[in-house]
Amino acid sequence: AQTIHQWPVAEIKAVGSPLSLGCTIKGKSSPNLYWYWQATGGTLQQLFYSITVGQVESVVQLNLSASRPKDDQFILSTEKLLLSHSGFYLCAWSLGQGERLFFGHGTKLSVL
Amino acid sequence: GDSVTQKQGQVTLSEDDFLFINCTYSTTTYPTLLWYVQYLGQGPQLLLKVTTANNKGISRGFEATYDKGTTSFHLQKASVQESDSAVYFCALVDRGSALGRLHFGAGTQLIVIP
Numbered sequence: 637a638q639t640i641h642q643w644p645v646a647e648i649k650a651v652g653s654p655l656s657l658g659c660t661i662k663g664k665s666s667p668n669l670y671w672y673w674q675a676t677g678g679t680l681q682q683l684f685y686s687i688t689v690g691q692v693e694s695v696v697q698l699n700l701s702a703s704r705p706k707d708d709q710f711i712l713s714t715e716k717l718l719l720s721h722s723g724f725y726l727c728a729w730s731l732g733q734g735e736r737l738f739f740g741h742g743t744k745l746s747v748l
Numbered sequence: 749g750d751s752v753t754q755k756q757g758q759v760t761l762s763e764d765d766f767l768f769i770n771c772t773y774s775t776t777t778y779p780t781l782l783w784y785v786q787y788l789g790q791g792p793q794l795l796l797k798v799t800t801a802n803n804k805g806i807s808r809g810f811e812a813t814y815d816k817g818t819t820s821f822h823l824q825k826a827s828v829q830e831s832d833s834a835v836y837f838c839a840l841v842d843r844g845s846a847l848g849r850l851h852f853g854a855g856t857q858l859i860v861i862p
Contacts, residue, residue, distance in 0.1 A: 685849075
């Protein structure tokens, strides 16, 4: 069975501090991977997607970056957090066209 | 570009009430329309899919019907239960984007009172 694990579950960070969020997918070979951001009570905004190791495409510019160092790992990071980065970050995977996305449980980020 | 509009921010019902959530879309291609559900503390999960081929999707007692004339696809359920309390998102598959990017609506929070 496929599993998706996100870490950490929650983070409280100061403005200007760095951030690294992680996501691991087990049980699927070469999935498409995605990072989504969700403001509190808001919609889902795709941030990045990756089709293969080492290749990441940015969808929106939010002073964040993403990397895929392994087939099953997706990392979201920034060197300097902004207040506007607060929200819920969701990692997801799919096979083929991304109609059916399988989301992780997410990381709640609070920037103070 | 492709977009969806979901205006109902919150719906509060009692158990066994009828649920109706509307969503409208805009696209230049044939639409593939989805409903996702997000339970508290979890990521969203696909509830059902509607295409121009089938015009209707059914899953777990929920039904979604697509209307090309009004470019809408609404979600309904005859009798909601407390366990249906969640946030419901409609989504449109953007066929012109890489990997068929999903455009999500704003979400409708359903609260079912026992």
